Amino acid sequence: MSADESPLLELAEIRFGFPERPDFLGPVDLSVKSGECLAVVGPNGAGKSTLLRLMAGLLKPQQGEVRVDGRPLPSLPPRARARRMAFLPQGISASELDYSVREIVLMGRFPHRSWSLFESAEDHRIAEAAMATTSTGLFADRPVQTLSGGEAQRVHIAAALAQQPDVLLLDEPTSSLDLQHQIGIFGLLHDLAVRDGLGVVVVTHDINLAARFGTKVLLMDNGRPAAYGKPEKVIKPSVLEPVYGVGLIVLTMSGGGRQRWIVPAGLRGEAPI
Amino acid sequence: MSVLSPRRYFMGLAACTLALIVLLVISPGIGSAAAGFTWWDVWRAKCGIEIPASELAGRPLADADNDGAISPDEARQFATLAANIGFQHRLPRSLLALCVGVTLAMCGATFQVLFRNPLATPYTLGIASGGSLGALVAIRLGWEVSLFGISSLSVAALAGGLIVVGAVLFLARSARRLTSNEMLLAGVTMGMFCAAMMMLITAISSERQTFHVIRWMMGSLDTISTLKATTMLPLILPAWVVLIGSARALNQYRLGDELAATRGVNLRALQGLCILVCTLATAAVVANCGPIGFVGLVVPHVVVLLFGQDCRILLPASALIGGSFLILCDWVSRQAMYAVGWVTGRELGSTIQPIGVVTAVIGVPLFLTLLRSRRR
Numbered sequence: 001m002s003a004d005e006s007p008l009l010e011l012a013e014i015r016f017g018f019p020e021r022p023d024f025l026g027p028v029d030l031s032v033k034s035g036e037c038l039a040v041v042g043p044n045g046a047g048k049s050t051l052l053r054l055m056a057g058l059l060k061p062q063q064g065e066v067r068v069d070g071r072p073l074p075s076l077p078p079r080a081r082a083r084r085m086a087f088l089p090q091g092i093s094a095s096e097l098d099y100s101v102r103e104i105v106l107m108g109r110f111p112h113r114s115w116s117l118f119e120s121a122e123d124h125r126i127a128e129a130a131m132a133t134t135s136t137g138l139f140a141d142r143p144v145q146t147l148s149g150g151e152a153q154r155v156h157i158a159a160a161l162a163q164q165p166d167v168l169l170l171d172e173p174t175s176s177l178d179l180q181h182q183i184g185i186f187g188l189l190h191d192l193a194v195r196d197g198l199g200v201v202v203v204t205h206d207i208n209l210a211a212r213f214g215t216k217v218l219l220m221d222n223g224r225p226a227a228y229g230k231p232e233k234v235i236k237p238s239v240l241e242p243v244y245g246v247g248l249i250v251l252t253m254s255g256g257g258r259q260r261w262i263v264p265a266g267l268r269g270e271a272p273i
Numbered sequence: 274m275s276v277l278s279p280r281r282y283f284m285g286l287a288a289c290t291l292a293l294i295v296l297l298v299i300s301p302g303i304g305s306a307a308a309g310f311t312w313w314d315v316w317r318a319k320c321g322i323e324i325p326a327s328e329l330a331g332r333p334l335a336d337a338d339n340d341g342a343i344s345p346d347e348a349r350q351f352a353t354l355a356a357n358i359g360f361q362h363r364l365p366r367s368l369l370a371l372c373v374g375v376t377l378a379m380c381g382a383t384f385q386v387l388f389r390n391p392l393a394t395p396y397t398l399g400i401a402s403g404g405s406l407g408a409l410v411a412i413r414l415g416w417e418v419s420l421f422g423i424s425s426l427s428v429a430a431l432a433g434g435l436i437v438v439g440a441v442l443f444l445a446r447s448a449r450r451l452t453s454n455e456m457l458l459a460g461v462t463m464g465m466f467c468a469a470m471m472m473l474i475t476a477i478s479s480e481r482q483t484f485h486v487i488r489w490m491m492g493s494l495d496t497i498s499t500l501k502a503t504t505m506l507p508l509i510l511p512a513w514v515v516l517i518g519s520a521r522a523l524n525q526y527r528l529g530d531e532l533a534a535t536r537g538v539n540l541r542a543l544q545g546l547c548i549l550v551c552t553l554a555t556a557a558v559v560a561n562c563g564p565i566g567f568v569g570l571v572v573p574h575v576v577v578l579l580f581g582q583d584c585r586i587l588l589p590a591s592a593l594i595g596g597s598f599l600i601l602c603d604w605v606s607r608q609a610m611y612a613v614g615w616v617t618g619r620e621l622g623s624t625i626q627p628i629g630v631v632t633a634v635i636g637v638p639l640f641l642t643l644l645r646s647r648r649r
Contacts, residue, residue: 053531056531056535057534057535058531058534058535077537078534078537078538078539079537080537081535081537082535082536082537083537085535086535087531087532087535088532089529089531089532092528092529092532097527097528097582098577098581098582099582100275100276102275102276103275103276103277103583104528106276107524107525107528107536108536110521110524110525110536110537110538111536111537113521117279117282117521117585118277118278118279118282119276141275163536
């Protein structure tokens with residue numbers, strides 16, 4: 001097995017429960033390799049975000065082990081962990097703060113700086129590169145709160161990239177964005193995995209985007225993995241229907257390549273289109 | 274605000290430091306106008322440079338034998354007197370104001386970041402109300418002992434403040450985070466409880482005791498000796514060091530708990546340590562000087578408007594500006610009655626205005642002006 005094929009992130013027999021819901025999640029086994037983009041889908045309350053927090057080390061599994069670069073998560077000091085793995089929570093509060101885009105992105109360098117008070121030329125170079133990757137360089141000196149939701153989300157991804165992680169974890173990065181920005185963000189995540197060799201894990205509600213941009217999909221159902229594998233194995237009505245509890249149909253469109261979309265069946269009324 | 278560059282950092286802090294040094298240098302010359310000597314006289318006397326008798330003509334204090342002329346002997350006596358008053362009374366007082374201003378401003382800035390609340394002050398957790406209750410109890414019970422320059426009043430106020438913060442931490446212990454709204458609510462509630470207890474005790478106290486505690490609550494920088502400042506140092510210095518050292522972690526903390534945690538910040542350690550050192554430092558200040566208000570609320574806001582939100586400059590700049598601000602307020606508090614007397618043409622004597630009044634009277638317009646100029 002070559003070095004490239006060893007997983008960047010591994011979950012082995014993970015189990016987790018809350019005091020009011022013991023045995024809520026697990027057992028989950030999965031691995032994310034370099035170049036993979038894992039999309040985690042499932043209904044509300046299925047444990048998607050909990051799973052992501054377990055990966056990030058924000059929650060501690062009651063059983064099993066999370067490994068990053070082959071090392072168990074608890075054995076990594078917080079900063080060393082932060083140099084390997086970046087996490088993007090939902091709804092970052094920075095929008096109320098008076099920080100410029102460049103400041104936000106430079107703050108991603110925190111785990112890499114030792115005792116120096118100021119960012120080095122190296123830090124600035126890496127932040128520039130992160131802003132270039134996410135096409136946020138154009139408004140580098142604007143305050144974050146003047147940006148649109150989609151622009152701000154790209155800035156936060158840039159800050160995560162400035163951390164220079166091997167693994168990028170994102171919790172519903174497109175939940176409040178319009179269609180164009182949803183596609184833009186997922187395209188970016190796909191590129192980061194496939195082109196730049198990161199391991200990306202993204203929690204999302206959009207099964208069609210998960211199928212389009214994920215290289216692997218994990219379907220969670222009530223804390224248990226219901227299906228895990230290539231998108232074409234997971235994103236199909238026979239697998240999704242029992243989990244979501246709605247009938248689904250596949251629309252196939254031709255023209256500019258064949259495209260398949262999964263939409264809920266049996267919606268009442270007629271769409272005026 | 275753009276990214277904090279070393280240039281902006283050092284220029285900003287250098288300007289604040291320079292202002293502070295200027296204030297300290299002239300502070301031995303600021304005081305009762307009747308003494309009739311300037312900061313320049315005091316420093317010359319201190320450095321052993323003779324003050325020419327011709328310069329002292331017409332100064333009543335220098336003319337000891339009232340013969341209208343200043344002999345070299347009288348000039349030497351004047352120099353000794355100036356050095357004594359300047360360096361044993363006025364400068365220590367300004368140094369005390371410096372320590373108090375630095376501590377309150379830094380703790381205020383830290384609490385505003387920790388609680389993510391722009392209205393947080395060093396007294397948010399109830400240190401001031403607990404300290405006041407402690408002081409009132411000491412006064413009511415007539416404890417007036419002083420040991421190694423630490424009065425029983427200070428000890429009671431310190432204990433009161435720490436007990437109330439301990440109670441707040443206990444009440445809010447079930448909260449997930451050390452700095453949640455439960456903490457703020459518990460702090461406000463304990464403050465109200467202390468106020469009620471104070472009313473109860475005041476109701477059964479004599480007028481003299483009541484007046485004493487009201488004066489105490491107005492805050493005072495009166496130095497009995499230089500000891501007052503030095504007894505505070507073991508409690509306030511750790512806060513200065515820890516808070517300055519936590520600046521970068523606090524920057525991450527601002528972005529949210531989860532993001533900060535995954536960037537490598539130990540949240541509980543950061544919150545616990547900051548609350549601990551701020552509580553001890555603020556309690557020490559309150560115990561010695563009373564609950565001087567406003568510095569901890571307004572100075573951090575002024576610094577944010579001047580230098581931005583980056584904690585790397587926010588904390589040291591708050592410290593320097595807070596110290597300067599309180600030195601200035603102390604001068605005003607000592608000169609205010611002369612000014613009032615001069616305007617009204619009546620002799621009002623040398624009553625010192627309470628420092629707490631002055632911090633508010635100077636701070637409010639300053640703050641509102643800055644706020645307006647920024648909004649524009």
